[in-house]
Amino acid sequence: MAEVKLYDIEAAAGDGRSLEQENVESTLYFPTDQLAAQGLDPAQVVGIKVRGDSMDGTLADGDWVLVDRSRREPKPEGVFLLLVHGERRIKRVQRVAGGAWLLISDNEHYQPEMIKPEELKDVEILGRCEIRIGRVS
Template sequence: MSSSVDVEKMLARLREAIQNAGYETLADASRAIGDATPQGLRDVVTGRKRASVEFMMRLSAAGVDITYVMGGNDVAIPAQEQTPIKMYDIEAAAGAGRSFEGEPVKTILHFPSSELAEHGLDPAQVVGIKVRGDSMDGTLADGDWVLVDRSNRDPKQEGVFLLLVSGERRIKRVQRLAGGALYLISDNEHYQPEMIKPQDMHDVEILGRCEIRIGRVV
C-alpha cells in the first residue's frame, strides 16, 4: 500500500470481514483455514506480517470477503452477489493445451459479480492462473495471480495473454505483426522479445487475455 494509513484501513477491513464471515475469534478463523494456531493470522491482522496471496486465498475459501479487504468495495458484498472463480497453479507448466479440465484447482476465490460484469467478463470463461518467474516484472510479479478471459484470444487487441508455445504455457505481451507473425514481449527488459513466424504458428495457441491482477495485499 502507499501509506501506513491505507494499511491500517486495510487491516481494519480484514478484521471486520473475518467477523462478518461468522468467526467470533481469530482462533476460529485460523482453524477454518487449516492453521493449528491463530498466531499467523494474528500477525497479519496486527500488521506484523505481510499476507501472501495464498494466505488470502485460504481466507477467501473460508468465506472472508477479500475483495472488500483489498478496498475494491465500500461495503462487504453478500455471498449471493459473488461469483466463484477456479484458481489454477499451472502457469508455465507443459501439457494439457487450452483445456483446464482435469487440472488441479489450487483454490476458489469469490469476486463481486458486478465487478466481473464491469470488465465485460463471462464468469464461465474466466480462470485464475499463477504467475511464475520474473519475465513480466513491472506488470506481473512472481507469485501473483491473474484472471484470464478464455473467450478473448484475439491479438489484434494488444495486451498480455496466456499462450501455449510448443506445449509450454507462458504469459507474454502479444503484438501481431504484418504478415501474420506474432511478437512475444517480456515486460522485464532483461528478456529479449521473441518472434513467432507465420510458418511456426502451428506451435502457438492463445489461451486467453489476462484481465485482472491479484497481488500481495498487505
C-alpha cells in the first residue's frame, strides 16, 4: 500500500511554502500497483483539497485531487497545481504564442489569466492534477 498525504490547499494558500512544510490533514492508502497502472509514482503523489468554484465542471469545492509532483511542465496541456505570486491555485495551463501561459478556469464566470514570459519567474508548476476524489451528485 502507498501512503498519500492529504493537504488542505486553503491552509496552504498565500505563503509560498513547500507542501512538505504544511500540516498533513489526513492520509489515504492506495494499492501501489493501482497507482502505477495510472502512471503514477506513489512517492511523487500528494492529495490537495480543492477550495473555491473556479474549476466547477471539473473540480468542485471540497473535492480532493491527487497531484503528480513529478509532472511540472505544461505539456501536454492539463490541470495543474500552481504557485502564482506565492498563492497556490489549480488551473488549466495552456502555452500560447510567444512563450506566455494562459491560466484557465473551467467555470465560465472567471476570465483566463495571461502570464507573460517575463512574469513566468513568479509562477511555478507544483504538479499535474491526475485523479479527482469527490462526491457524486
